[in-house]
Every structure is written in C-alpha cells, then in structure tokens.
Amino acid sequence: MPLQKVRFAADVPDVFRKSLQDIRRELEVPAGFPPAVVAAAEAAAPRLPELDRTDLEFVTIDPPDSMDLDQALHLERAGDGYVVHYAIADVGAFVAAGDPIDAEARRRGVTLYAPDQRTPLHPPELSEGKASLLPDQVCPAVLWTIPLNARGERTGVTCERALVKSRAKLNYAGVQQELDAGTASEPLQLLREIGKLREQLELERGGVNLPIPDQEIVKTDGSWSLEFRAPLPVEGWNAQISLLTGMAAADLMMQGKIGILRTLPEARDDLRRKLEHTAKALGIAWARETTYAEFIHGLDPKVPAHAAMLAACTVLFRGAGYTPFTDSVPKRPQHAAMKAEYAHVTAPLRRLVDRWGSEICLALSAGVEVPAWVRESLDELPKIMEEADRRANAYERAIVGMVEAGLLHERIGEEFDGVITDIDDREPNRGTVVLSTFAVEGRVTGSNLPLGTAVRVKLTEADLTKRTVAFELVP
Known part of the structure; x- marks a missing residue:
C-alpha cells in the first residue's frame, strides 16, 4: 500500500519525539546495523560490468535530502517517438546471496520512514555511498532502455548491466521551477512530455496512481496544526517512468514464465461506499457514474480537502501482495488499481524484492538462465515482503495516530x-x-x-x- 509520510516543519517536539521512540520499541524497529553487516558493507567491492554507458548524461530527481538514489534517467527523442534510458542502482553488484548484508536485508525487507529518522534496508555505506547513483560517481547499474512511440506506448525493452555516471542530483522543486520558467534542459522537458502521455494512457485504461500528499505539522500562533503538502506535477511524471519500467519488467517475466508480480484484487463495493462518505465529509462531489480512476484523476492535491481525500484513497491499495511464479503465468496477474501487470524493480536500495526482480529481468533479457539462488528463494519472498509491509504500514498508522492525538489532546470536550x-x-x-x-x-x-x-x-x-x-x- 502506498505510504503517507509525516514531516515536521520545525524540529520534532520532545513530546512527539518520545512517542516516536515508543513506537519504534513496540514495533521492534532496528536501531542500527550489526557490526558484521557494517564491516561487510565497508568491504564490499562491486562486480563491474563490461558495458560502459557513462556517455549518457543521467540525472537523478529526488527530495533534496535524499542520498539513497535508486534511479537516474536520460530521455531523448527518436523520430516521432522517444527512448527512455533508466538506470537503477545495482545492489546485486555488491551483495551476494547469503552474505551478511543479504541476510540483514531479508530481515528488514524495506526502508522505514519517520519524521525524525530513516531506518534503511541496507547500511548507509552502501545505500548512501557505493551503490547510490550519486553525481559524478561511476556506478554499476541495471540499465533499462525502453523505446516509445508518439503516444508514449512502449514498443520494446532491453535490460542489461552497465556502468553509468549521473551528472547532477536534482530535486523536484528545482526541476518544476525550471520547467515552469521554460529554462529546463531538453531531457527534463521530455520528462514532462512523456509523463503527460503516460498519464493519459493510464486514464484510458482506468488505472490509478495516487499522488499521495505528505502530512506536514506546522506551528501557528503557538499551536500545532496539520497541513498537506501537495506533490508537484514533476513528481507524477517521474513516477510514470518508474511505472513504465515496472510494467516492462512484468511483461518480460510473463514472457519468460518466471518472476514475481505486484498484484492486487479488485476493490470491494463497500470500500467505495466508505470513500464516498469520506468525500462527502470533505465537501467533494463524487457522481455515481464516475469511476475510481476518473474521480482520483480529477482531484487537485494543491486543494487541502482533495489532498486529504487522496490520503484516504490509499485504502484502494490495501490487500496488494506479491505473486511469484515459475514455468507458468499466474491466472490473475494484474494489479487492479493500475489495470496492468506490474513488478517492483526500480527501488532496490529501499525494497528487497526489487533485487530479485532485477536479476530475473537481466537474465530474461539476455536469454540466459535465471540464477539458481533467485529460483530457489523466489517462493520465500512474498512472506518476507508481507511481514515488511505489515511493519511499514503499522509504523505509518502509529505515526499518523500519534500526530492526530497530539494535535487534539488539548481539545477534549470540544x-x-x-x-x-x-x-x-x-x-x-x-x-x-x-x-x-x-x-x-x-x-x-x-x-x-x-x-x-x-x-x-x-x-x-x-x-x-x-x-x-x-x-x-x-x-
């Protein structure tokens, strides 16, 4: 399920900081990495690929304080269409199955986020250093090359290991400002162009990709209040490149009859009823004939009530899971909210399953056997990720509950x-x-x-x- 991040505009107050510590203790969130894992990360040397694509001028686009940079992109025109070059951090170049880093990552599953700290999947020596696609650092990467036609529809895909070098660490606000001012480079202008095309295709197939607002706690006139920070349009366009890659990965897996898909059953009818009531509470009209996708695409995250509605709509993704398969394709392979087959491959520094997905797609694209360790451990992944997602969702709910209780605790009786x-x-x-x-x-x-x-x-x-x-x- 998509997670909603809570941020404090100023330093986290002591009363909330103590509550965050209590939450971590209750949920057994790790406080650090064992010495053996840190030592392994410090000593890790990458297995370098032969292919050198440092000629491509990749950039990363992330929040300004992010250092665990999973993705870098370079976009170019090709006739009346486009070519998407998408470099993904190659954790598999540094980590071997069964080594201390791998074992600890399997225990964690995902990176956890709180207003006062991150609890990373991998040691920072790796996730914010050697394996991160930091600017001017030559890195091994999983390089996706995806040609598109004039409508933004995918016409092919190649997945291979390559050396890459990011030229710049950009942030969303800066890129949006350049795009709005007309001073952005051509690849960034193409991000907007391709992103809008992909959003239109998403709407046509009835898919939903939630622009989830962050909750920000601000202090006004001596009291704390809750505000929603609307995602910028460029965040949605950037997300479309990740979704495009995940769909391409799913197609590779289904053609090769081996993989692990992110799947979601259709939403229950009573869920729509509850969301309609929530919309009513927030003063938002939702006509009976309007679908989930049409309703969500019509929300403006810059409007506070709409931002709150988008946060409520995350329940549409509740029940998502992972479906591994070998030798045959699953009977129900689709992610119901996206209305497409989809696989996680674009965030291996922060999500364990992506490393398996990358290794499978690399093998299938090259026409070679999927590594034995991947095949042998594929059926274990759903349970690992289910537990990791359960902890992440519990962490998020506890933090949101803490914030809501903290904002109202002096208003009993009102x-x-x-x-x-x-x-x-x-x-x-x-x-x-x-x-x-x-x-x-x-x-x-x-x-x-x-x-x-x-x-x-x-x-x-x-x-x-x-x-x-x-x-x-x-x-």
Missing part, C-alpha cells in the same frame, strides 16, 4: 463537524467519523449513527500514549 463514514456491523452504536475541518478519522459512539450524514461530534479522547482519538455523537 465539538466538531464531521461525517459518519462507517458503522460496525457487530456493534451498530460504534463507527468511524471523519472530521470536516482536520480530515482526522476517529472512533465514534452513539445511538442510531447516521451513515453518510453530516453530524456534530464531541471529542472524548485524544491519547498520545495509545495514539487514539475518539468522539461521541452530539444529539
């Missing part, structure tokens, strides 16, 4: 406007309310809870220790 979005089937006097002002979701009790109706509720609990908020219906 009344708020909201909408009942769900009612407990077993206890009809218990349900869920979404506040219209803060977009905070909490438990609500009361007789004859009116589902989907605007109500007035009184805050009865905002417990920072338990990270819960609760309300009662005002008669």
